[in-house]
Amino acid sequence: MYQNGSTETTPFRVLVVDDDRILRKMHKMMLTRLGIEVEVAVNGKEAVDLHLAGASFHLVLMDLQMPVMDGSQATKELRGMGVTSPIVGVTAACAEKAAFLASGLTDCVSKPLTISKIANYLPAPSNHTNN
């Protein structure tokens, strides 16, 4: 659980957007082991639809090349909807990094994803003390 500055303690939620089954499984496990709540989307359209349905996340990890809707388009749409959460691109396609960033990403990291690459976007765990 992570303190969000309010009187409530809410779980830190991350959305993993990737069409690759392996990467969805690995990234979800990586984050779940830290006590983070993880939801997955298999393409950019699913990520947008989740937000349209009212879901919100503290962090979005966005792959670039996906069928139906790619990461660039999904990021533009999310920003257009007013989503202000950090959206971090995760890509093996280094040549397209600049264009991906220009779509509205907060940051872009190379695959393989590691916790250290996104540590700045993950809060420290709470100390579970009552004030």
Next chain:
Amino acid sequence: MLVGFGAERLGADMNRLLALLFHQGVLDEQFLQLQQLEDETSPNFVSEVVSIFFHESEKLLTSLRSLLMMVEGDHDQDHEGGLEYGKIGVHLNQFMGSSSSIGAKRVRNVCLAFRAASDHHNRHGCLRALEQLEHEYCYLKNKLHEFFQLEQQKVLAAGVRYPMNHYNNNININS
């Protein structure tokens, strides 16, 4: 007492095999990161992920070969050839992503060279890279199968201890 000796020896064999694969550059430290995600709540996580990798990789290799067969000649600049090379690039990015995430370093490096040839519409270069990719993938698959077989044997060998320890613990509790 030979109980457990088999498990220890199998563990040593596993470590030797991994050390060899690291030394050969077949695997890199990302494989260790993958192993660290496995625990008692997900005891088969590594083998599950690697199984998915094998399944997806074989589909990608089949697609890559089909696409290359559709391209005619080197430096094909016509519209259809460009489309095939574009699709090859997409498949290779996917292959690079998944191979780097499990630590399959040599597979990933060949994908990089393949993508360079594809970007230049170099059909012969792509065919050479595809053959090399198939070779590296087969080697990796065989070695990882060997590793997981050793792991299964080790689990079975270690399982022989449990009835002995359980019996001994019950004797201690009841005395």
